[in-house]
Amino acid sequence: MTGEPRPAALTDLAGRSAIVTGAGSGIGRGIAQMFAAAGAAVVCADISAPAAEETAGLVRGSGGVAKAATVDVSSRAQVADLVASAVAEHGRLDVICNNAGIIIDVPVLDLDEAELDRVLAVNLKGVLFGCQEAGRAMAAAGGGSIINMASGAVDAAAPGLAAYGISKAGIVQLTKTLAVELGHDGVRVNAIAPGLIETSMTRRHYARPDGSVDEDRRAAVLQPMRKTSPLGLIGAPEDIAWAALYLASDAARFVTGQILRPNGGTSMPW
Numbered sequence: 594m595t596g597e598p599r600p601a602a603l604t605d606l607a608g609r610s611a612i613v614t615g616a617g618s619g620i621g622r623g624i625a626q627m628f629a630a631a632g633a634a635v636v637c638a639d640i641s642a643p644a645a646e647e648t649a650g651l652v653r654g655s656g657g658v659a660k661a662a663t664v665d666v667s668s669r670a671q672v673a674d675l676v677a678s679a680v681a682e683h684g685r686l687d688v689i690c691n692n693a694g695i696i697i698d699v700p701v702l703d704l705d706e707a708e709l710d711r712v713l714a715v716n717l718k719g720v721l722f723g724c725q726e727a728g729r730a731m732a733a734a735g736g737g738s739i740i741n742m743a744s745g746a747v748d749a750a751a752p753g754l755a756a757y758g759i760s761k762a763g764i765v766q767l768t769k770t771l772a773v774e775l776g777h778d779g780v781r782v783n784a785i786a787p788g789l790i791e792t793s794m795t796r797r798h799y800a801r802p803d804g805s806v807d808e809d810r811r812a813a814v815l816q817p818m819r820k821t822s823p824l825g826l827i828g829a830p831e832d833i834a835w836a837a838l839y840l841a842s843d844a845a846r847f848v849t850g851q852i853l854r855p856n857g858g859t860s861m862p863w
């Protein structure tokens with residue numbers, strides 16, 4: 594410790610600018626709200642314009658600074674525009690959380706090329722584009738924090754999740770490689786590999802066709818998952834948002850190339 598510990602100051606993002614992709618729902622919304630609560634001006638980017646607007650409205654309603662952006666992260670041009678407009682508005686980009694992602698449940702032998710391409714385009718290329726555009730801007734400005742959303746799927750194989758798992762494993766290697774390449778420019782690059790978090794992504798297992806939650810089915814799905822955690826917990830978006838705040842902030846100035854696993858202890862890699 595090089596002086597008095599000042600936890601609140603170290604996690605303060607006042608004066609910083611941040612982009613969160615997939616901010617219209619679930620984990621991304623939680624992260625956008627957390628970054629804004631810590632003082633950052635946040636661009637809430639999502640492929641769904643109403644969802645992005647809703648998150649930005651929630652942030653502003655709590656006294657934060659946010660604007661919405663409609664972006665498909667699988668488009669390099671749209672991601673380039675997203676980063677360029679954040680830099681133009683704030684003079685710099687301090688944090689990007691490449692969080693947008695999709696999932697499909699298809700066994701390997703049934704996986705067709707178009708389905709695989711779609712998952713890789715959003716989950717892997719979308720993250721790559723965010724890393725490239727933000728990485729260039731941050732390196733030119735002398736620093737920044739890139740946070741990529743991986744998944745617990747990188748630690749365990751689950752039937753039907755090959756396309757998703759491949760995309761998330763790719764994010765891990767991309768994160769570590771970029772951390773090595775950009776460290777000398779002051780840019781930290783880390784990933785988060787969440788365990789099960791209740792969001793619209795997980796609700797697909799227990800939603801009725803009309804979108805409402807089947808509570809019996811929900812209990813049947815979540816109970817065995819809960820048992821895989823030594824804490825007996827299923828996560829919430831804010832559990833991941835706290836991890837993202839840490840990685841975004843100066844408290845993590847010595848942390849790069851790491852895969853942080855907020856997962857209730859469901860996996861403990863060496």
Ligand SMILES: NC(=O)c1ccc[n+]([C@@H]2O[C@H](COP(=O)([O-])OP(=O)(O)OC[C@H]3O[C@@H](n4cnc5c(N)ncnc54)[C@H](O)[C@@H]3O)[C@@H](O)[C@H]2O)c1
Pocket residue numbers: 614615616617618619620621638639640641644664665666667692693694695715719742743744745786787788789790791792793794795
């Ligand atoms: N929920 C979990 O249990 C869990 C676990 C591990 C990792 N993750 C990862 O966390 C991230 C967020 O997941 P979530 O659970 O909040 O899901 P979610 O479905 O609630 O939210 C995903 C958001 O991404 C947006 N999105 C989808 N495609 C996009 C695109 N092409 N461009 C821009 N935005 C797009 C959606 O509109 C949505 O708002 C994903 O990368 C997911 O793989 C989730």
